[in-house]
Amino acid sequence: MRVPGRTDDHEWSQQHLSHYVEGDLTLRARRRLDHHARDCADCGRGIRALRALVYATRSLGGLAGVRAPETIFDRARSAGAG
Amino acid sequence: MRPPDGRRALDVADTEASLLARAQAGDVTAFERLSGAYADRLFMLLLRLLGDRAEAEDVAQEVMLRAWQGITRFRGQSSYFTWLYRIAVNEANRALEKRARRPPGVALGADELQLPAPAALDPSRQAENSELRRALGRALADLPPPLRTAIVLRDVEGLSTQEAAEIAGIGEAAFKSRLHQARLRVRAAIGDEALASTGG
Numbered sequence: 001m002r003v004p005g006r007t008d009d010h011e012w013s014q015q016h017l018s019h020y021v022e023g024d025l026t027l028r029a030r031r032r033l034d035h036h037a038r039d040c041a042d043c044g045r046g047i048r049a050l051r052a053l054v055y056a057t058r059s060l061g062g063l064a065g066v067r068a069p070e071t072i073f074d075r076a077r078s079a080g081a082g
Numbered sequence: 083m084r085p086p087d088g089r090r091a092l093d094v095a096d097t098e099a100s101l102l103a104r105a106q107a108g109d110v111t112a113f114e115r116l117s118g119a120y121a122d123r124l125f126m127l128l129l130r131l132l133g134d135r136a137e138a139e140d141v142a143q144e145v146m147l148r149a150w151q152g153i154t155r156f157r158g159q160s161s162y163f164t165w166l167y168r169i170a171v172n173e174a175n176r177a178l179e180k181r182a183r184r185p186p187g188v189a190l191g192a193d194e195l196q197l198p199a200p201a202a203l204d205p206s207r208q209a210e211n212s213e214l215r216r217a218l219g220r221a222l223a224d225l226p227p228p229l230r231t232a233i234v235l236r237d238v239e240g241l242s243t244q245e246a247a248e249i250a251g252i253g254e255a256a257f258k259s260r261l262h263q264a265r266l267r268v269r270a271a272i273g274d275e276a277l278a279s280t281g282g
Binding site: 048077 | 108110114121122139142143144149214218237238240243266268274278
């Protein structure tokens with residue numbers, strides 16, 4: 001929750017949370033967001049949530065049991081033979 | 083045995099470069115060996131983007147046909163994998179556009195978008211994980227296709243931003259913006275409490 005009257009750049013930080021988690025910000029921008037998030041529960045929670053989301057999708061994203069169908073080359077084969 | 087990243091192993095003699103040269107000379111068997119190395123992974127991508135196994139199987143055949151027909155135009159400016167994946171994303175988008183023109187009632191199957199269960203977790207963690215997988219599947223299924231493509235390529239597939247943007251056919255800045263929007267929507271759909279249980 002944004003504290004009324006706060007003079008930091010909350011909106012800018014919210015727009016850059018994903019880039020922050022990606023490690024895509026310049027050092028200066030990263031420091032700016034770090035500085036803001038230190039006092040902003042909303043942005044701190046946002047960083048933790050996005051990190052957890054990336055972790056969840058990546059760690060659960062294996063290929064267990066999924067195989068391409070045997071028919072995958074049928075059309076290419078037909079075209080190749082034609 | 084296939085390597086864990088889903089690629090089928092190529093024989094030492096059959097390097098990608100030699101298979102590509104033979105495929106470009108018209109050898110369909112070489113094309114199959116070259117593209118077969120990525121077939122499982124490509125099919126998983128289509129399942130995630132389309133959410134329907136029958137449609138993914140149909141589109142997978144179309145991807146391989148298009149790749150075969152276009153192989154002589156591949157100049158190696160990107161990796162073969164990137165080129166093939168780009169065809170897959172284009173064909174998936176084409177299929178989704180066709181689906182959007184059909185009468186309503188053909189819903190995206192969120193079950194198909196669920197992520198495979200990891201092995202070796204204790205039962206309580208497995209239950210949490212399985213619930214999270216369902217929630218992730220539903221949230222991904224509800225995303226508009228461009229946002230779903232961004233999060234699937236970058237976060238699920240684990241591709242670099244540069245490679246994912248190239249496959250999606252947009253610039254890196256635009257890709258990052260889509261990824262950001264996708265993550266925010268999935269976060270809102272799943273909820274911070276559920277995400278906190280991931281241990282990430």
